[in-house]
Amino acid sequence: MSLSVQLGFDIGGTASRWVACDASGAVVARGEVGGASGRMFEPTEHDRLAGVAAAVAREAADRALSVGRVVAGLTGFGPSVAAEVSGILAGAFGLALADVIPFDYMTLAYLDQFAPGEGHLVSAGTGSFGLHVAAGGSPVRVGGRGILIDDAGSGSWIALTALDQVFRGFDRCGSFVDHPVLASELLAAIGGRDWEDVRHFVYGGDRGRIGTLSVAVARAATLGDPAAVEILRAAGGELAQLALALIGRAGERPIAFVGRVIDLHPALREAAVEALAGRTVRFAQADAALAAARLDVAREGFDKLSRKSAKL
Numbered sequence: 001m002s003l004s005v006q007l008g009f010d011i012g013g014t015a016s017r018w019v020a021c022d023a024s025g026a027v028v029a030r031g032e033v034g035g036a037s038g039r040m041f042e043p044t045e046h047d048r049l050a051g052v053a054a055a056v057a058r059e060a061a062d063r064a065l066s067v068g069r070v071v072a073g074l075t076g077f078g079p080s081v082a083a084e085v086s087g088i089l090a091g092a093f094g095l096a097l098a099d100v101i102p103f104d105y106m107t108l109a110y111l112d113q114f115a116p117g118e119g120h121l122v123s124a125g126t127g128s129f130g131l132h133v134a135a136g137g138s139p140v141r142v143g144g145r146g147i148l149i150d151d152a153g154s155g156s157w158i159a160l161t162a163l164d165q166v167f168r169g170f171d172r173c174g175s176f177v178d179h180p181v182l183a184s185e186l187l188a189a190i191g192g193r194d195w196e197d198v199r200h201f202v203y204g205g206d207r208g209r210i211g212t213l214s215v216a217v218a219r220a221a222t223l224g225d226p227a228a229v230e231i232l233r234a235a236g237g238e239l240a241q242l243a244l245a246l247i248g249r250a251g252e253r254p255i256a257f258v259g260r261v262i263d264l265h266p267a268l269r270e271a272a273v274e275a276l277a278g279r280t281v282r283f284a285q286a287d288a289a290l291a292a293a294r295l296d297v298a299r300e301g302f303d304k305l306s307r308k309s310a311k312l
Contacts, residue, residue, distance in 0.1 A: 002066040003028060007056070007093070008292025009072035010105060011036050013126040013208035014155075014260075016052045020065055021293040029063050030289070031056070035126075035208040038077030038102070040084045044206075045076075049085065053092035060093075067093045071101045071292040073108030075127065101295075105288065106131045106144065109258060112291035113284055119254040120246040122239050123286070124261035126211040128154035130242030132250040142245040147207050153238035155211030155261050161231050162186060162217045163202070181225035182217065189216040218264040229267050236271030243276055255279060258286035 005020040005028060013035045020029040033055045036048040060067055070089050077085060086100045093100075110121045110131050117135030122128070128151050129144030147156045162182060169178030176183035187193045189212070190201045202210060220228035239262075243255045255276065262269060262283050273281055 002064045004066045004068050005029075005060075006069045006071065006293050006295075007060070007065075007067045008289045008295070009056075009070065009074070009089075010108065010288035010292065011038075011049070011052065011072060011074040012105065013037055013075055013206060014211055015208075016056075017289040018056050019287075019289040019293040020060065020063075020067070021290075025294045027290065027293070029060070029065060031059060035206075036074070038074035038081050038085050038104075040081040046084070046088070049074075050088050050092070053089050057092045067095065069099045069101070070095065071103070071295050073103045073105035073288055073292055075105050077102055077104045103292070106141065107133065107139065108288045108292055109286060111295070112286055112288045113256045113258065114254075119256055120243055120250070122242045122246075122255065122257050124154050124235075124239050124257065124259040126155050126208050127151040128157070128239060128242065128259075128261075130246045132246045132253065134250070140246060140250050142249075143242050147210070153235040153242070153261070155214035155264075156207050157238070158217050158231055158235050158261070158264075159186075159210050159213035160202075161234070162213070162220075162228065163198070165227055165231070167198075179225065179227050181223050182220040182228045185216040185220040185223075185225075185228075186213060189213055214261060214264060221265045221267060229265075232265045232268045233271040235261070236268040236273075237275050239268075240272045240275035243272075243279075243281075247279075252279070255281045256284045257281070258284050 005022055008019045010017045015032050015035050017032050019027055022028050033052050036052045037045050039045045070093055082102055085102045086097050089100045090097050106129055109123050110133050113121055116133045116137060120132050122130045130142040132140040151157050166179050166183045170176055190197055217228050217231055221232055
């Protein structure tokens, strides 16, 4: 006999997390699969999202879970891709389109931490963004425009900033003598020391893979590399700027930082707190997939909030 569940997704560029909850909101299963996004205008993203959905559908079937509704927060989601994203997810789980609720993952992350109007959210993972959702549902978004424009303080930004410093030093000296520890950690994570290896890793992959190099930067900082520490402090300062931008536009509110980047190294958190001295700041453990799995899609005002989230 199968158990009916609502499935919540938190789909990001590096990983996709999912949670299944029963009618009472109790967690009955959870897991993590590969990354994807709502960027259907990129040729590979349709297949990546379909692969994520298929993998979770198989796991749900193996656990005898009957998925009655899917609520999904996706990076890169917007109104132009809503129909395609809904179709992919509906097809994987054998659902009607009405039973698939796609969100911009920014709004989902906000609802995991605050009720509308309560606070300011700064998220730092593969990318970075800040968001305030007013009591009436209107959003104020800052950042989140991708690594080609900004995403300052994100995992991708940390990685690219570190690579830039390492290779500027190489250009000056003909070796990595300026940043030996940082270079060693980065190149080990890349899997080669030649420029061809680095070029293939950076330009032959996606932003999610680039963002994984931030872990190598954190390892270098833990080993005492001063350049790595400064990069992480700079990232903390950049993330604080997102919070200050929200304060300037929507007023003083408590600030919650979420995302895997905030756990990379203490230097990052310290710099963010210093830049926001005197304000209420917390570093939270986000579980957007759980929030999605428990979201009451029948509640008053949900449809309006969902539509507004697609326009972020």
